[in-house]
Amino acid sequence: MNDTHQSTPLETRDLGKRYGRGGRWALRGCTLSIPPGRVTALIGPNGAGKSTLLRLAAGLATPSHGSVAVFGADPRGSAAVVLPRIGFVAQDRPLYPRLSVAEMCEVGVRLNRGWDRAFARSRLARLGIDPGQKAGKLSGGQQAQVALVLALAKHPDLLLLDEPTASLDPHSRRAFLQVLMEASATDGTTVVLSSHSVPDLERVCDRLVILSRAQVLVSEEIEPFVASHRLLIGPRTAPSPVGQSGRDGTVVQISHTARQTVALVRTGGQGRHGGDIGPHDARWEAHPVGFEEVVLGYLAAAEPERAGEALSAERGADTRRERIAS
Amino acid sequence: MTWLTWRLQRTEFVLLGAMLAGLSGLLLWTQSDVAAIARVTECANPFAEPRLGCGVDPSPIYDLVFQGLPWFNFLPLIAAVLLALPLVTELEQGTYRLAWTQGRTRAAWAWNRLGLLTLAAVGFATVFTVAFRWWSGPLDRVYGRLGEDSYDFGGTLPLAHTLFAVALVLATGVVLRRTVPAVVLAGVAYVAIRIPFILWVRPRLRTPETIVDAPATAGGAPGDWQLAWRWRDAAGAELGPDGFFAVCGPTRALSPEAAEECARSHGLVQVLTYHPAAHYWPLQLTETAIFLAGAVALLGFAGWWLVRRVE
Numbered sequence: 328m329n330d331t332h333q334s335t336p337l338e339t340r341d342l343g344k345r346y347g348r349g350g351r352w353a354l355r356g357c358t359l360s361i362p363p364g365r366v367t368a369l370i371g372p373n374g375a376g377k378s379t380l381l382r383l384a385a386g387l388a389t390p391s392h393g394s395v396a397v398f399g400a401d402p403r404g405s406a407a408v409v410l411p412r413i414g415f416v417a418q419d420r421p422l423y424p425r426l427s428v429a430e431m432c433e434v435g436v437r438l439n440r441g442w443d444r445a446f447a448r449s450r451l452a453r454l455g456i457d458p459g460q461k462a463g464k465l466s467g468g469q470q471a472q473v474a475l476v477l478a479l480a481k482h483p484d485l486l487l488l489d490e491p492t493a494s495l496d497p498h499s500r501r502a503f504l505q506v507l508m509e510a511s512a513t514d515g516t517t518v519v520l521s522s523h524s525v526p527d528l529e530r531v532c533d534r535l536v537i538l539s540r541a542q543v544l545v546s547e548e549i550e551p552f553v554a555s556h557r558l559l560i561g562p563r564t565a566p567s568p569v570g571q572s573g574r575d576g577t578v579v580q581i582s583h584t585a586r587q588t589v590a591l592v593r594t595g596g597q598g599r600h601g602g603d604i605g606p607h608d609a610r611w612e613a614h615p616v617g618f619e620e621v622v623l624g625y626l627a628a629a630e631p632e633r634a635g636e637a638l639s640a641e642r643g644a645d646t647r648r649e650r651i652a653s
Numbered sequence: 654m655t656w657l658t659w660r661l662q663r664t665e666f667v668l669l670g671a672m673l674a675g676l677s678g679l680l681l682w683t684q685s686d687v688a689a690i691a692r693v694t695e696c697a698n699p700f701a702e703p704r705l706g707c708g709v710d711p712s713p714i715y716d717l718v719f720q721g722l723p724w725f726n727f728l729p730l731i732a733a734v735l736l737a738l739p740l741v742t743e744l745e746q747g748t749y750r751l752a753w754t755q756g757r758t759r760a761a762w763a764w765n766r767l768g769l770l771t772l773a774a775v776g777f778a779t780v781f782t783v784a785f786r787w788w789s790g791p792l793d794r795v796y797g798r799l800g801e802d803s804y805d806f807g808g809t810l811p812l813a814h815t816l817f818a819v820a821l822v823l824a825t826g827v828v829l830r831r832t833v834p835a836v837v838l839a840g841v842a843y844v845a846i847r848i849p850f851i852l853w854v855r856p857r858l859r860t861p862e863t864i865v866d867a868p869a870t871a872g873g874a875p876g877d878w879q880l881a882w883r884w885r886d887a888a889g890a891e892l893g894p895d896g897f898f899a900v901c902g903p904t905r906a907l908s909p910e911a912a913e914e915c916a917r918s919h920g921l922v923q924v925l926t927y928h929p930a931a932h933y934w935p936l937q938l939t940e941t942a943i944f945l946a947g948a949v950a951l952l953g954f955a956g957w958w959l960v961r962r963v964e
Contacts, residue, residue: 385754388964406758415754420747423661430660437656438755481756 336398336485336517337361337384343392344379353379355541357393361519361534363484366511368528368549369521370622371538372630377521378418380538381487384519385415397485411440414478414516418489421474424463428473431462435477447480450506467494472503479510486511488520492527504531529618537622539629549618556621559590561611579621580628591616591624654757654765661743665735666773672731673780679718680788686715691791722802725785729811730843732777733818734836736770741826741835744963763959767823767952774819778812785811797876797930805851808937813944818843820951827958850940856880858939859932866922878928887920897921 342357354376361367369377382388383395386402386409395402402409422431428451435442451458454472462470471491478486488507492500504527511518522528535552537545545552556579563586579591616624659666690711711719743749753759785806786793798807805814821843826835861880884892892899901907901915916922928936 382750382964385750387750387753406760410754410758411756413754415750417747417750417754421751423748423751424746425664426660433660434657434751435755438654438752438757440756442756 334363334398335360335396336363337519338396338399339380339383339393340395341393342380342383342390342395344376344383344388345391352391352541354383354538355392357538357543359536359543359546361517363517364511364515365534366508366518366520366532367534367536368532369519369536369538370523370525370528370626371521372523372626375538376541377523377538378489379541381415381489381519381521384485385413385487386410387415411481412484414481414483414486416471416474416478416486416488416491418493422462422465422470422477424461426462427458428456428460428462428465429458431473431477432458432480435480439481441482443480443482446482447476450476450479454502468496468499468503471495472499472506475503475506479506479514479516482514483516486516486518486520488518490521490523492522492524497526500527507531525619525622535622537625539626544625544629553616553618553621555594556616556624557592557594558614558616558620559592559611560614561588561590562586563588580624582627591621591628654761655769657752658765658769662736662739662769662773665739669732669735669773669777672735673777676728676781677784679714680784683712683715683718684788686711687788688791691795719802722806725806726847728781729778729815729818730822730840732774732815733822733839733843736773736777736819737822737826738832738836740766740770740823741830741832744827744830745832749963760960763956767956770819770823771816771952774815775812778815782807782811795875797878798933799876799878799928799930799936801851804937808934809941810937810944813941813948814847816948817944817951820948820955823955824951824958827955827963830963855936855940856928859928859935861926861928861932864925864927866924874930876930878932880926880928883924883926884916885922885924891924892921 337359338361339357339359342354342359343352344354345352353374357376357380369380371377379388383390384397384402386397386406389403397409398412400408402413423434426434432444432447432451435447436444448458451473454469454476456465456469456473462473465473471494475488475491478488491507492503495503507518507520508531510516520528520532529549533549535545535547535549536543563583576592576594579593581588581590583589743752752762789803789806793803793807796803798804804810818839822835822839825839825842826832829835829838856878865885884897886892886896886900897916900919900921901912907915
């Protein structure tokens with residue numbers, strides 16, 4: 328076990344999880360390495376394996392195949408070493424409903440060494456949450472906020488958040504992500520957060536993992552990743568936009584209307600400033616694309632029949648695509 | 654950790670305490686009746702119904718408690734459900750994920766939770782046993798402690814039964830992770846274990862004594878637990894339930910004297926098998942050991958399942 332290995336917050340090798348003997352694979356062949364100090368978005372539709380991956384990382388579940396390491400240690404076998412270094416916020420029921428907010432803080436103090444009560448107190452005060460309030464009586468948004476504050480007061484090296492913004496309205500979501508960004512900036516916390524909703528994530532996250540059907544499709548830095556994609560629009564009859572004239576590139580997703588063909592294309596590694604991206608065939612136009620469209624393109628290609636339910640931002644991306652196309 | 658366990662179970666602990674206090678109150682209330690009945694029963698016929706010909710008129714509350722005694726057999730189960738419910742609810746609702754991702758390992762968590770539940774069960778059973786023993790002491794001195802109105806509520810059995818019930822509810826709870834099915838299943842299993850045990854296993858936990866050719870009026874000493882009267886023929890073979898009638902004809906057709914005469918002429922003798930009062934502790938401790946072993950196995954299983962299998 329060397330230094331770089333130990334400093335990798337989360338590393339998985341061919342990680343697989345199956346519930347029940349002969350059951351469905353919730354996660355399969357997952358090989359990932361999450362570098363320190365980054366905020367990683369784990370994106371995918373419901374049932375893609377996001378929660379499973381986070382639970383495996385938190386030691387709540389045991390791998391059926393492969394391995395998972397948190398700072399070089401097995402989160403299940405070496406729980407006593409790993410647990411003090413991680414923060415985990417579960418998707419639903421992140422708090423004891425019968426306990427007050429103040430009592431939840433007491434839980435933090437009593438179950439963790441060096442739990443930062445002052446930090447929690449000031450954060451909660453800033454959020455305007457009454458410490459005497461029962462956790463079960465708080466709104467979904469407030470519960471998520473309190474759960475985040477409790478996890479942050481542990482000052483974890485790795486923070487795992489399972490769909491933390493799912494129950495939040497847009498305003499609370501922004502406030503939540505704001506708190507998260509500040510904390511990761513001040514503590515240098517490595518954050519992995521799962522979500523099936525794309526808006527806001529681009530602003531907060533600098534790495535992206537796309538999961539679909541229990542498998543990892545993409546695990547990359549967001550900026551160069553997005554910059555290496557183009558939306559190509561051409562007449563329905565035109566030949567495939569890539570693979571012509573020796574140009575590198577892969578079609579991620581292609582869709583046709585009556586007259587037009589729209590293709591999301593990943594170019595061959597030039598990145599943002601590669602400049603010369605696009606088809607040589609003059610009938611094709613190349614457009615830069617945004618984060619959401621790239622993510623949606625991958626997901627739609629992976630599970631076309633589920634593309635509609637996959638992401639709440641679908642509608643917005645569609646209209647933009649139509650706008651570009653017309 | 655202990656603080657959290659206490660905080661999460663507080664309501665149920667208080668409910669259990671209130672139940673125990675109420676029960677003790679009833680026993681306290683009716684203890685004078687028990688003492689009075691025992692006193693007159695002692696100087697009159699020890700085998701008469703306590704209320705008959707004794708000149709004692711016990712309070713209606715005493716009647717209620719006395720009629721309710723068989724229901725005391727459910728107390729371990731009720732205590733077990735109250736004690737184990739918060740933990741099962743936690744598994745059902747998913748809040749255990751919060752506890753298991755703090756700084757303590759889930760093994761530490763499981764030890765603490767199961768340990769405190771065990772302590773609470775011991776406390777409950779001890780208080781109940783002491784209260785009941787004090788209440789029924791005067792009657793026990795007359796009737797002995799082997800009767801069904803006393804045996805299960807004294808000695809070490811309440812403790813063994815309560816721990817067993819707690820372990821049973823916990824074991825089904827951690828596997829099913831749903832409160833209602835777990836409570837129903839554990840309740841049915843508890844009754845399905847206890848009743849056959851009382852009927853068939855308990856009398857055999859120690860070889861009973863026998864009295865051959867016991868006079869028909871004899872019933873062993875007061876406080877003995879009579880198991881069976883059987884007829885034995887001259888060769889020493891036991892007759893079936895109809896054996897006597899096969900030889901002498903229906904009893905109804907015979908006067909007692911004629912029946913006795915018939916039995917004597919055929920060499921038939923009656924044999925009484927019974928547990929004397931001295932068997933009380935051997936029987937108690939054997940049953941206690943069996944239920945405690947069951948409790949330890951189930952608790953160990955629940956702990957192992959919590960630490961290894963729950964995800």
